[in-house]
Amino acid sequence: xxxxxxxxxxxxxxxxxxxxxxxxxxxxxxxxxxxxxxxxxxxxxxxxxxxxxxxxxxxxxxxxxxxxxxxxxxxxxxxxxxxxxxxxxxxxxxxxxxxxxxxxxxxxxxxxxxxxxxxxxxxxxxxxxxxxxxxxxxxxxxxxxxxxxxxxxxxxxxxxxxxxxxxxxxxxxxxxxxxxxxxxxxxxxxxxxxxxxxxxxxxxxxxxxxxxxxxxxxxxxxxxxxxxxxxxxxxxxxxxxxxxxxxxxxxxxxxxxxxxxxxxxxxxxxxxxxxxxxxxxxxxxxxxxxxxxxxxxxxxxxxxxxxxxxxxxxxxxxxxxxxxxxxxxxxxxxxxxxxxxxxxxxxxxxxxxxxxxxxxxxxxxxxxxxxxxxxxxxxxxxxxxxxxxxxxxxxxxxxxxxxxxxxxxxxxxxxxxxxxxxxxxxxxxxxxxxxxxxxxxxxxxxxxxxxxxxx
Numbered sequence: 234x235x236x237x238x239x240x241x242x243x244x245x246x247x248x249x250x251x252x253x254x255x256x257x258x259x260x261x262x263x264x265x266x267x268x269x270x271x272x273x274x275x276x277x278x279x280x281x282x283x284x285x286x287x288x289x290x291x292x293x294x295x296x297x298x299x300x301x302x303x304x305x306x307x308x309x310x311x312x313x314x315x316x317x318x319x320x321x322x323x324x325x326x327x328x329x330x331x332x333x334x335x336x337x338x339x340x341x342x343x344x345x346x347x348x349x350x351x352x353x354x355x356x357x358x359x360x361x362x363x364x365x366x367x368x369x370x371x372x373x374x375x376x377x378x379x380x381x382x383x384x385x386x387x388x389x390x391x392x393x394x395x396x397x398x399x400x401x402x403x404x405x406x407x408x409x410x411x412x413x414x415x416x417x418x419x420x421x422x423x424x425x426x427x428x429x430x431x432x433x434x435x436x437x438x439x440x441x442x443x444x445x446x447x448x449x450x451x452x453x454x455x456x457x458x459x460x461x462x463x464x465x466x467x468x469x470x471x472x473x474x475x476x477x478x479x480x481x482x483x484x485x486x487x488x489x490x491x492x493x494x495x496x497x498x499x500x501x502x503x504x505x506x507x508x509x510x511x512x513x514x515x516x517x518x519x520x521x522x523x524x525x526x527x528x529x530x531x532x533x534x535x536x537x538x539x540x541x542x543x544x545x546x547x548x549x550x551x552x553x554x555x556x557x558x559x560x561x562x563x564x565x566x567x568x569x570x571x572x573x574x575x576x577x578x579x580x581x582x583x584x585x586x587x588x589x590x591x592x593x594x595x596x597x598x599x600x601x602x603x604x605x606x607x608x609x610x611x612x613x614x615x616x617x618x619x620x621x622x623x624x625x626x627x628x629x630x631x632x633x634x635x636x637x638x639x640x641x642x643x644x645x646x647x648x649x650x651x652x653x654x655x656x657x658x659x660x661x662x663x664x665x666x667x668x669x670x671x672x673x674x675x676x677x678x679x680x681x682x683x684x685x686x687x688x
Contacts, residue, residue, distance in 0.1 A: 243309050244318035246591045250660060251326050252301025253580060257653035259293020259333065260573070264623075264646025266341070271642075272634035277557040278564060285341040290568050291423065292333040292355070298576045299431055300325065300362055302583065303383065310379055310438055313369035321365045328358030336401075345405045352401035359394050363387050382434025382458045389426030389462065396422060418469050425487050426465045428572055430458045433494055435579065440498065443582040444514050445506040453497050461490040485535065488528045495524040495571075512613035516578030519621055523570025527563055534559050562631040569645070570624045577620060577652060581613050584656055588663045599669050608659045616651035623648050 263286045267274055270282040277283065304322055307313045315321055332354030339347035366387055370380065396419035403410040441448050448454075464487040471480035499521045502514060510518065537555040553559060585604035592601040626641035 243587070243590060243594075244304055244315070244322070246587055246663065248318045248322035249301040249304040249587065250584075250656075251322060252297045252304070253584060254653070254656055254660070255326065255330060256294045256297040256301075256576075257649040257656065259289050259297065260649040261646045261653070262293070262337075263289035264642045264644075264649060267642025267645065268639050269642075271638045272630075275558075275561050275631055275634035275638055278560045279557075281340050281343055283561070285337045287564065287568070288333065288336055288340065290573065292329065292336065295428065295568070295572050295576065296329060296333075296359075297326075298580065299428070300329070302435060302579065303362075303366060303431075305583065305587065306379075306435065306438070307366060307369055307383070310377075313366070313380075315365050315369045321362065325358045325362045325365075328354050328361070332358060339404070348401040348405040349407070352398045356394060356398060359390060363391055378454045378458075379434045379437050382430055382437070385458050385462050386427055386431035386434060389422055389430055389465075393419060393422040393427050414472065418472060421465050421468060421484070421487060424567060425491060426462050429461055429491055429494060432572070432575060433458050433461075436494075436498060439579060439582060440501060440517065444502060444517070446501045447504050449497060449501055453493075457490065457494060457497075461487060461494075464490055481535065481539070485532065488531050488535075492525055492528040495521040495528070499525075511610060512617045513578040513581045515614075516574045516581070516617055516620075519624065520571050520574035520578065523566045523574065523624065527566035527571060530554070530559060530563050530566065534563070558631060562628065565624075565627045565631060569627055574620065574624070577617065580652070580656065581608065581617075584608065584659050588659050592663055592666045595667060599666070602662055602666060607662050608655055612651075612655050612658070616648060616655055619644065619648040619651055 266282060266286050266289070273280055274283050274286055278287075301322075304315075304318060307315060308318070332351050335347050335351035335354065338344060339351055366383070370384060396415055399408065399410060400412060400415055400419060402408045403412050403415070437449055437454060440446055464483050468480050468483035468487055471477075471483060498517065502510075502518060502521075505514065507514065534555055537551055582604075585607040588607045589601055589604050595601075623641060623645035626637050626644055630637035630641040
């Protein structure tokens with residue numbers, strides 16, 4: 234089934250681009266921190282430097298890219314136009330950027346006083362965006378699976394924020410809370426109900442459209458996001474109620490749902506009509522493989538924790554997998570290998586498409602640059618391969634941190650620097666096109682109000 238895009242409703246290019254251009258800067262900072270702290274980052278998920286790096290990636294990169302994508306997808310795919318999108322994007326971007334900087338500083342410098350200010354800024358930015366998006370979506374009904382998934386993901390983001398704010402209050406000393414248990418719930422909502430559900434909803438549109446694949450199976454389109462959201466909700470309820478066995482069942486179900494998303498996406502990609510995989514397809518393929526490995530690792534860790542203490546399990550590898558080493562490896566696979574790889578692939582299609590679209594609508598004398606002119610395949614492949622090398626080094630650093638940790642940080646920072654350079658190059662192409670002389674009062678092939686284009 235063709236995806237119908239309402240191209241005339243696209244917001245100003247500056248609305249999503251401010252998020253996209255900021256994301257690699259935060260990720261570069263994560264790489265620099267990894268170089269500075271080296272093996273300490275891999276010692277435990279609770280190390281201050283580890284928490285700082287984690288939130289630079291989840292809030293600084295993932296949240297920025299996801300909100301930027303929603304700025305564009307809400308009006309173009311869902312037909313839900315935000316009121317004053319440029320203004321909303323401006324103050325939301327400022328709030329979450331400042332909040333991320335404060336939160337990372339609070340973790341890195343062990344400064345409890347900064348947690349409250351960081352939580353306040355992030356709450357203002359995230360809740361403000363959610364409110365604007367909900368108002369835009371209020372009249373859309375159940376138009377498509379993507380619209381439904383966007384609604385579920387926004388609810389997942391809100392719950393993720395609530396548990397994050399509780400954790401911030403606990404770290405600031407304002408509340409006495411079981412922080413490790415709340416942290417696991419916070420992560421489950423962030424990775425599955427927010428990140429996973431939104432990624433699935435976006436994949437339903439961008440994978441068939443840009444990678445020339447068949448549509449996702451109907452059963453997946455109808456049931457995946459609802460099931461994943463329900464699993465995380467049940468996991469949370471049972472965990473908070475103290476019913477550990479029931480919570481464990483739904484935790485396993487949530488992990489299996491993540492594996493299903495990865496497996497189905499790989500299956501759809503395998504049926505692409507392209508003769509060879511481009512940079513975007515390679516990014517998505519690596520992302521889904523890393524997600525499968527992360528889900529398998531998580532399930533293995535749970536099995537090791539729940540199985541009786543058999544002698545066969547009393548080996549260093551099993552202790553490492555069940556301990557902090559396995560936890561850090563899981564986080565690296567799901568965040569850097571999974572989400573960051575997929576989002577890089579999305580950026581390499583969304584940004585050139587937006588530049589072409591807005592250049593076409595600007596109606597200058599010269600023809601609008603096509604997507605390959607905006608961002609060439611060789612530049613994207615160089616950056617993608619550098620990112621893949623960083624993913625491999627991250628796995629090695631999880632096992633041998635003294636040897637590979639700083640190398641991993643340097644290569645990752647380089648990969649993100651190349652990503653920033655590529656995105657800036659695309660923005661420069663658009664600015665150069667705008668400097669051309671306008672066509673005049675009667676531009677060729679003017680856009681028509683309410684126009685929809687099937688891609």
